[in-house]
Amino acid sequence: MLSASWLLDHTSTAHAILSADGTILFANPALSSLSGRPAASLLGLHFQELLSRGSRMFYETQLASILLLRGAIEGVSLDVLSPDGRLCPVFLSAVVAPDPDAKYTVITLYEATQRKHYEDEILRSRRELEQLAEVVRRSSDAIFRLSPDGTIQSWNKGAELIFDRSSQQALGLPLDAIFTEEHQHDLAAAVAKIKRGQEAALEMRALRHDGKTVEVDVVLTPHMEAPGTLVAFSAIVRDSTSGKRTQKALLQNEKLASVGRLASSIAHEINNPLEAVTNLLYILDQMVADPEAKPYVAMAQEELARVSQIVTHTLRFHKQSTNRTSLDLSALTESVFGLYRARLNNQSIRAINDSRRVSPLYCFEGELRQIFINLVANAFDAMRTGGQLTIRNRDITLQSSGQRGVRITVADTGTGMDEEARTHLFEPFFSTKGIGGTGLGLWITQDLVRKNGGAIRIRTSTRPPHRGTIVTLTFPHTAPTTEP
């Protein structure tokens, strides 16, 4: 039969017998290798001398007395410190030999390095998982999990914000309930793809609890388990409006830059012949004596002035007048009407200059003229079949600041604007006039009004009897102003 001492010599578990004061009386080879000390050097040492500082303190203050009290301890985690500084985690079991006279303690140490690794690993991954869960919870993107049949099973903060639904309101809902009708077909196709184990991305409209809708990008990811069964899928939903808006703005900027280049080169080319014709007409005006011909020359000059206006002003590539001057708004109104005299007559439009008690506005005259021209041009376009155009200039006290200022109203009895036009009218390139419009008039107008410290407001109706559009501009007086 195999002897017990052979077993003690060959087992990988470390064993020791200690005297009552903890002196090592016996140690097997496994303890020698575990503690990094020759077997002979172990004898006579106190057991706690094999331990790291922390473990030694724990052993002396707690374990020794518990051991005496209970007679046994099991599976206590300690660290053994080798003379070369290597730390080895162990589990210690100890039992006091049931001998009433001599109190021997039998000690067993299991090496716990592997186990310690696992524990650390588990702890670390749990911490990572918690951090990840926290990221998901707090994400401003909606991230949620769905059962294979498409029922919502989890709901994060971002989902609450984008869909305006608490998790209580969302959990248990089918996926198609939180998107608008229009893309349901795409959604069904995406879910079919998911069931085949493929990811799907789509653009949808989120249907919020408050009834509003938001443009979103949606990515659906399947969670498959062997052998190819769908156990769940997740959805990441991101609000795409701001991204689209920047994209649109970039596109518009690009368009503007190219229009700008084109326009400035055209303006440059046209300017020279224009100047020549202006001079020629001037000479002609001097030479023509026929009273019937004279008005034609005058008209030609006015029309030409309009062309110059367009070339030099409309696209803002004129040299800005650098100084403000005192501008008579009534006179400006007359001169703009004068520019349009032919069209006024052709389109049977009655033009009314209603300027009473209006003090001069200290401003950039060229810019004010351009504002007037843009607004009047729009009014003309809206009154193809006749109507009434009224420009009213008044002195006022601005409600917002209590400052003195002027109010200019350009009112037409034209078609008015529908909802679509109302929401986009200040955007560059928005025009309902096809190739007849640039969509730059109101955009530039707004810019010029602001530049001169003013504000613009538009009221419009498409329904009689008050059909038409009223554009109201207000400008504060800036010094030096002359009160009437």
Ligand code: ADP
């Ligand atoms: P454009 O005149 O080149 O179209 P604007 O910026 O001047 O560009 O105007 C934008 C759009 O606003 C017009 O296409 C038109 O639909 C609408 N609009 C502007 N002014 C009026 C108005 N007085 N009456 C009706 N619609 C108007």
Ligand code: MG
């Ligand atoms: Mg216009």
